[in-house]
Amino acid sequence: MSDTIATLDPDVTVQDNEALDDDYVLTAGFVEKVVDAADDGDGPRLRALLDGLHPADVADLMGFLTSEHRTVVVLGLSPDLLGETLPELDDGIREEVLERLPAGALAEALQELDSDDAAAVVEDLEDDQRERVLSAMPLVDRAAIENSLGYAEDTAGRLMQREVMAAPQFWTVGDTIDHVRAQHEELPELFFDIYVVDPSNKPVGGIPISWLLRAGRDIRLSDLMEPVNVIAVDQDQEEVAYIFEKYHLISAPVVDAAGRLVGQITVDDIVNIIQEENREDILRLAGVSDESRGAGVLGVVRSRIPWLIVNLGTAVFASLVIGQFQTEIETLVALAVLMPVVASIGGNAGTQALTVAVRSLAARELTSANAMRILTREIMVGLTNGVTIAVLMAAIAGVWFGLPKLSLTIGLAVLINLVAASLAGTLIPIILDRLDRDPAVASPVFVTWITDTVGFFSFLGLAGLILL
Amino acid sequence: MSDTIATLDPDVTVQDNEALDDDYVLTAGFVEKVVDAADDGDGPRLRALLDGLHPADVADLMGFLTSEHRTVVVLGLSPDLLGETLPELDDGIREEVLERLPAGALAEALQELDSDDAAAVVEDLEDDQRERVLSAMPLVDRAAIENSLGYAEDTAGRLMQREVMAAPQFWTVGDTIDHVRAQHEELPELFFDIYVVDPSNKPVGGIPISWLLRAGRDIRLSDLMEPVNVIAVDQDQEEVAYIFEKYHLISAPVVDAAGRLVGQITVDDIVNIIQEENREDILRLAGVSDESRGAGVLGVVRSRIPWLIVNLGTAVFASLVIGQFQTEIETLVALAVLMPVVASIGGNAGTQALTVAVRSLAARELTSANAMRILTREIMVGLTNGVTIAVLMAAIAGVWFGLPKLSLTIGLAVLINLVAASLAGTLIPIILDRLDRDPAVASPVFVTWITDTVGFFSFLGLAGLILL
Numbered sequence: 006m007s008d009t010i011a012t013l014d015p016d017v018t019v020q021d022n023e024a025l026d027d028d029y030v031l032t033a034g035f036v037e038k039v040v041d042a043a044d045d046g047d048g049p050r051l052r053a054l055l056d057g058l059h060p061a062d063v064a065d066l067m068g069f070l071t072s073e074h075r076t077v078v079v080l081g082l083s084p085d086l087l088g089e090t091l092p093e094l095d096d097g098i099r100e101e102v103l104e105r106l107p108a109g110a111l112a113e114a115l116q117e118l119d120s121d122d123a124a125a126v127v128e129d130l131e132d133d134q135r136e137r138v139l140s141a142m143p144l145v146d147r148a149a150i151e152n153s154l155g156y157a158e159d160t161a162g163r164l165m166q167r168e169v170m171a172a173p174q175f176w177t178v179g180d181t182i183d184h185v186r187a188q189h190e191e192l193p194e195l196f197f198d199i200y201v202v203d204p205s206n207k208p209v210g211g212i213p214i215s216w217l218l219r220a221g222r223d224i225r226l227s228d229l230m231e232p233v234n235v236i237a238v239d240q241d242q243e244e245v246a247y248i249f250e251k252y253h254l255i256s257a258p259v260v261d262a263a264g265r266l267v268g269q270i271t272v273d274d275i276v277n278i279i280q281e282e283n284r285e286d287i288l289r290l291a292g293v294s295d296e297s298r299g300a301g302v303l304g305v306v307r308s309r310i311p312w313l314i315v316n317l318g319t320a321v322f323a324s325l326v327i328g329q330f331q332t333e334i335e336t337l338v339a340l341a342v343l344m345p346v347v348a349s350i351g352g353n354a355g356t357q358a359l360t361v362a363v364r365s366l367a368a369r370e371l372t373s374a375n376a377m378r379i380l381t382r383e384i385m386v387g388l389t390n391g392v393t394i395a396v397l398m399a400a401i402a403g404v405w406f407g408l409p410k411l412s413l414t415i416g417l418a419v420l421i422n423l424v425a426a427s428l429a430g431t432l433i434p435i436i437l438d439r440l441d442r443d444p445a446v447a448s449p450v451f452v453t454w455i456t457d458t459v460g461f462f463s464f465l466g467l468a469g470l471i472l473l
Numbered sequence: 474m475s476d477t478i479a480t481l482d483p484d485v486t487v488q489d490n491e492a493l494d495d496d497y498v499l500t501a502g503f504v505e506k507v508v509d510a511a512d513d514g515d516g517p518r519l520r521a522l523l524d525g526l527h528p529a530d531v532a533d534l535m536g537f538l539t540s541e542h543r544t545v546v547v548l549g550l551s552p553d554l555l556g557e558t559l560p561e562l563d564d565g566i567r568e569e570v571l572e573r574l575p576a577g578a579l580a581e582a583l584q585e586l587d588s589d590d591a592a593a594v595v596e597d598l599e600d601d602q603r604e605r606v607l608s609a610m611p612l613v614d615r616a617a618i619e620n621s622l623g624y625a626e627d628t629a630g631r632l633m634q635r636e637v638m639a640a641p642q643f644w645t646v647g648d649t650i651d652h653v654r655a656q657h658e659e660l661p662e663l664f665f666d667i668y669v670v671d672p673s674n675k676p677v678g679g680i681p682i683s684w685l686l687r688a689g690r691d692i693r694l695s696d697l698m699e700p701v702n703v704i705a706v707d708q709d710q711e712e713v714a715y716i717f718e719k720y721h722l723i724s725a726p727v728v729d730a731a732g733r734l735v736g737q738i739t740v741d742d743i744v745n746i747i748q749e750e751n752r753e754d755i756l757r758l759a760g761v762s763d764e765s766r767g768a769g770v771l772g773v774v775r776s777r778i779p780w781l782i783v784n785l786g787t788a789v790f791a792s793l794v795i796g797q798f799q800t801e802i803e804t805l806v807a808l809a810v811l812m813p814v815v816a817s818i819g820g821n822a823g824t825q826a827l828t829v830a831v832r833s834l835a836a837r838e839l840t841s842a843n844a845m846r847i848l849t850r851e852i853m854v855g856l857t858n859g860v861t862i863a864v865l866m867a868a869i870a871g872v873w874f875g876l877p878k879l880s881l882t883i884g885l886a887v888l889i890n891l892v893a894a895s896l897a898g899t900l901i902p903i904i905l906d907r908l909d910r911d912p913a914v915a916s917p918v919f920v921t922w923i924t925d926t927v928g929f930f931s932f933l934g935l936a937g938l939i940l941l
Contacts, residue, residue, distance in 0.1 A: 029716055033842040061719045069843045170683075182686055189687040196683045197665060197723065214682050215638075215664045218650055219657040248497055250748065251529045253741040255665065255723065272740055273721040276747065280718065283751040284832060290755070291828035292821060302853040309825045310858050316821045317862060320814040321869055327810045334802070334809050341802050341809035342795045346788040348813065349925070353760060353784045357777045360759035364752060374501040375537045385770040390778050394785060401789055457817070 024058060031062060036069045043070075043077040051081045060086060064093035067102070072301070076105050084110070088117030091126045097297025097304065100129055108134060112141035115150075119193075121166045121274070124153035128163075161245050162238040164278075165259040165268035168193035171200045172226055174209060179222030197255045197271065201230045206265045208235055208258045235260050238267055242278050247369065249275045286367060289445040290360060292316070315450050323348070323457040330465035333473055339406050340468050343415055347464045350394055351422035351456035358383055358430025359452050363444050366434055380431050387427030391420040410472045417471075418464035422456060429455040492526060499530060504537045511538075511545040519549045528554060532561035535570070540769070544573050552578070556585030559594045565765025565772065568597055576602060580609035583618075587661075589634045589742070592621035596631075629713050630706040632746075633727040633736035636661035639668045640694055642677060647690030665723045665739065669698045674733045676703055676726045703728050706735055710746050715837065717743045754835060757913040758828060760784070783918050791816070791925040798933035801941055807874050808936050811883055815932045818862055819890035819924035826851055826898025827920050831912050834902055848899050855895030859888040878940045885939075886932035890924060897923040 024035045035054070042051040055063060055078065063086060067075050079102050082090065091099060091114065103111070103126070115123045115138070127135055127150050139147050149167060156162025170192050172181050181199065185192065199217060201210040210230030220229055234252060236245055236259045248254065249272060259268040288296060292312030296305060327334075327344070334341045362379075365371035371379055399416035403409065433451045434444035492503045503522070510519040523531060523546065531554060535543050547570050550558065559567060559582065571579070571594070583591045583606070595603055595618050607615050617635060624630025638660055640649050649667065653660065667685060669678040678698030688697055702720060704713055704727045716722065717740060727736040756764060760780030764773060795802075795812070802809045830847075833839035839847055867884035871877065901919045902912035 028712065028837070029719065030837050030840055031842060033840070036842045059720065061721075065838075068838055069840075071846075185683075185686045186689060192687070193683075195681050195723075213663050214686060215653075215661075218653045218682060218686070219660070221654060244496065250744055251497065252527060253529075253744075255663075255740070272744070273723070276718055276721075276740070276744060279744065279747060280751075283748075283755070284836075287751070287755050287758070287832055288828060290759075291824045293825050293829060296829060302850055302857060305850065305854045306857045309822070309854065310861060312825070313818060313821060313858055313862055314865070316818060317814070317865060317869075320817040321866075323817070324810050324814055327813070331806045331810065335806050338799045338803050338809075341806075341812075342792050342799065344809075345795070345813055345816065345925070345929075346785070346792055349788040349791070349921075350781060350784060353781060354777070356759050357761050357780070360756060361761060361764060364755055368752075369496065369498045370533075370536055372498050372501070372537075374499060374504040378539075382770055382773065386773045386777065389770060389774045390781055393778060394781055397782070397785060398789075401785075453817075457813070461813075 024054075024062065031065055031069065036066065039066060039078065040070065040074055043074045046077075048081060051078065052083075055082060055086070058086075060089035061093050063090040064095075064098075067094060067098050072101060075102065079106065084113045085117050088114035091115075092118065092122040095297050096129070097300050099126070103129055103134070104131075108137035108141055112138050116142060116146055119166050119168070120146075120149035120153050121164060124150045124163065128154055128158070156238060159242045160238065161236045161240045161242065161259050161270060162268075164242055164245065164274050165236075165238070165270050166193055167268045169200060169258065169266065169269040170196045170198075171202045171206070171208075171266055174201050174203065174225070174227040174230075176226050177222060178217055178220045178224045178226070178229070181217060181226065182222070193269070195271070196269070198233075198257075198269075199226070200233065200258045200266060200269070201226050202266055207263075208233055208260065208266050211258065213255070233258060235264075236270060238262070243282055245270060246275050246278045246282065250279065282367075286363065286445045289443070290363060290449060292449060312450070316453070319450060319454040319457060322454065323461055326458055326461045327465065330461075330469065333465055333469050336473055337411075337468070339408070339411060340465060343402060343411075344461055344464050346398060347415065347418045347422055348457050348460035350398075350419060351426045351460045352453050354387065354390060354423045355426035355430040355452040355456045356449070358387075358427050359434060359448050362431045362434040363448060366438050366444055371435070376435060380428075380435075383427040383431040384424060387424040388420075391423035394423065395419040408472075411468075414467045414471050415464060417467055418460065421463045422460045425459040426452070426456050492522075492530065499533055499537065504534065507534060507546065508538065508542055511542045514545075516549060519546065520551075523550060523554070526554075528557035529561050531558040532563075532566075535562060535566050540569060543570065547574065552581045553585050556582035559583075560586065560590040563765050564597070565768050567594070571597055571602070572599075576605035577609055579606050584610060584614055587634050587636070588614075588617035588621050589632060592618045592631065596622055596626070624706060627710045628706065629704045629708045629710065629727050629738060630736075632710055632713065632742050633704075633706070633738050634661060635736045637668060637726065637734060637737040638664045638666075639670045639674070639676075639734055642669050642671065642693070642695040642698075644694050645690060646685055646688045646692045646694070646697070649685060649694065650690070661737070663739070664737070666701075666725075666737075667694070668701065668726045668734060668737070669694050670734055676701055676728065676734050679726065681723070701726060703732075704738060706730070711750055713738060714743050714746045714750065718747065750835075754831065754913045757911070758831060758917060760917060780918070784921070787918060787922040787925060790922065791929055794926055794929045795933065798929075798937065801933055801937050804941055805879075805936070807876070807879060808933060811870060811879075812929055812932050814866060815883065815886045815890055816925050816928035818866075818887060819894045819928045820921050822855065822858060822891050823894035823898040823920040823924045824917070826855075826895050827902060827916050830899045830902040831916060834906050834912055839903070844903060848896075848903075851895040851899040852892060855892040856888075859891035862891065863887040876940075879936075882935045882939050883932060885935055886928065889931045890928045893927040894920070894924050 024031060026032050039054055042054060115126060130138060153163060197214060199212045199214060200208045203209050211233035212230050216229060234248055234257050236257050238259050238261050256269050256271045258266050259270055261267050294308045296308035362371060395416040398419050399412040402415050403412040429452045434448045437444040437447060492499060494500050507522055510522060583594060598606060621631060665682060667680045667682060668676045671677050679701035680698050684697055702716055702725050704725050706727050706729050724737050724739045726734050727738055729735050762776045764776035830839060863884040866887050867880035870883050871880040897920045902916045905912040905915060
């Protein structure tokens, strides 16, 4: 907010056609110019290209560059711009950049930031570098960062900024505005709500500042305030994001164990968390663990191969199931031709049920209040889809092989596997969630394991009973 | 914001332990009480249970109820609460609720809302009901809604509220505060920035209201303002969300084709859009089209069966490929036992590459500036993972069947399929994106089609060449 980019100011060339296209994306031409300047070691040209950019665009640019070019660019940034860019960087790229920055330059850049943003950067540093950077900073900034790092990772304490605008109940609107004018050095640069506190500094209400602006100077805060949602300092950030989203909050006061006001969280930090949680969920469902955008080949391999190895295990298990039916396959090779269909359809139906369940759990739309109803519905869906697809597949097999008993076998197997898929896809994430595990991580393995096994076993087993 | 729930006000029982648990989720016990009251037709008890709830919690409650109970509950809500609940409801549930509400009750409830929220509700109405509801409303409210509906769906025009706080450049801080106090009836209930406009009503800057509060009364707005990001009224909402997220905006002015200020968009609407877009992406990748939370069995079947039928097609295609190799399978039934492994591993690697590519495209991190580099990286990842998994699988096949040539065959097939998976998983979403199609919709079909086909064909084909 404090540094929105310059669309309208004629003196600033941030958004000229060179850097950003109509979609606010850096153009290939601009990225190339930066690369050229970096290759030529042309410092002044590089600085001219970078200086007009918004920190968010510098961070974007870094994602488009190779590791070598990133180092050149980062060393060419002014302390201001470097400081504001650091919190915008992807985790992987930030770690790389931090390793290459001299402690002095980093200390200088961090002083430009709010305590929460500075702490988020410092937490990524190696122990010895952290010590060097902190000791190069003024004591007051250092204390603020260390205080923030005293809270556990991913909690409200880490997210919050310590600067807040608080006022006692008995103040009037006029008192409050006068206080803000006089004390603005100590206040946050931006704030959206005033928190009304009692004598022990506990929040008793909140006032959006547009209400303050609108009210007469004589009105008392206690007559203007509305109830507020308070956030506990040790609350998990995902929980905080849920509260912000559900109740459409712009900012909220953070309190310590005794209920005293210690800071505030604003919605712009929450938007990042929502995106990060969504990104994690979507990648985890696909079997990709933490993969950062700037990762090299080995980083990507590391993020993906664990799940491939687990999948190799479940696939070999499915092969062992098939291995039990080699006689049947030798007798009727059509079984080998058709069996992947049963497993494939089951896997897809399982993924559908699973994804809906994982998303409903994340959105807290699937709870103990409706779990039974959802499960019943999923079983009905499995039966309905199962009958439909079974009839279709039986018809296709009939046209192809002309064996009615083979059609009956594959139809039944498809039906059984689609019901199994519905059950597994819904129950497994619910159970993992009850066990306090992230349902997005392990569910896909279990579900495909079950649909593969049930698919091959039911088809080949039924073939032994019905056909042969 | 204007109606944050009552955690601290002793007079309001919203968040008492009965309704919400520690995670801000409705308890099963509370839902049961509502169901009981609805079953008993006990209006007063129902109203007592509902009246303390935040609209977001009423909307949550609706998601936990059956269709019959929803009707009873909705008819028991006060006009205020009904109005504020309507925009919070899931689309499917809202449509159902709107069908069952009398036009008069609906018209009354809509008058409680901002024009953007009211328009979002009215747009869901059938033509004849829309006419009845609009004609039951005061002219001025009706005009605001019709104006909003004049903009295309999913554009900034639909999202924005028409009420904004604008001021000419030559005003001082004092002029502005006096104006807000005098004119507060016409201003939005909540606002976060003041837009500074030129004589033709074009925004030339913005001022966060905390800056206004902090500045002396004599300071001119032109000295205080900073450049703002303007949003075009016909801009797509996804684009708007991207700009808010990237530049950490709290609100932004909306302008018409001539650049004149016509409204504003605030971040709370954006959070909903971000969540909605993420939800769509995650479900589409799993082959689930628009599935609403309150949908019955048939609604869910409709959202899932199209993809299952397409998947049946690709699976039958894969079977046709296998059918070409029946002689090979009859000669060595171990081929039938092992072949699903090759397809399964390929499918999973393809899903990984695909999901990363779809997400990167959505986040605009994969553009023409780095497409070639990302593709090269993915091929290297496919090769690395391919060699690793191929060696593992060859070893397993060796121990199991003791045929070195079978191990060689399956190893090569795995390697080929993992490279194909990387290529398909990355290229297909890029191509769909260039063709202006949503890469999340069709990509999974294409990718599994390719990995199934390449998997079976390479394994069975190589078996014919190497083994038999």
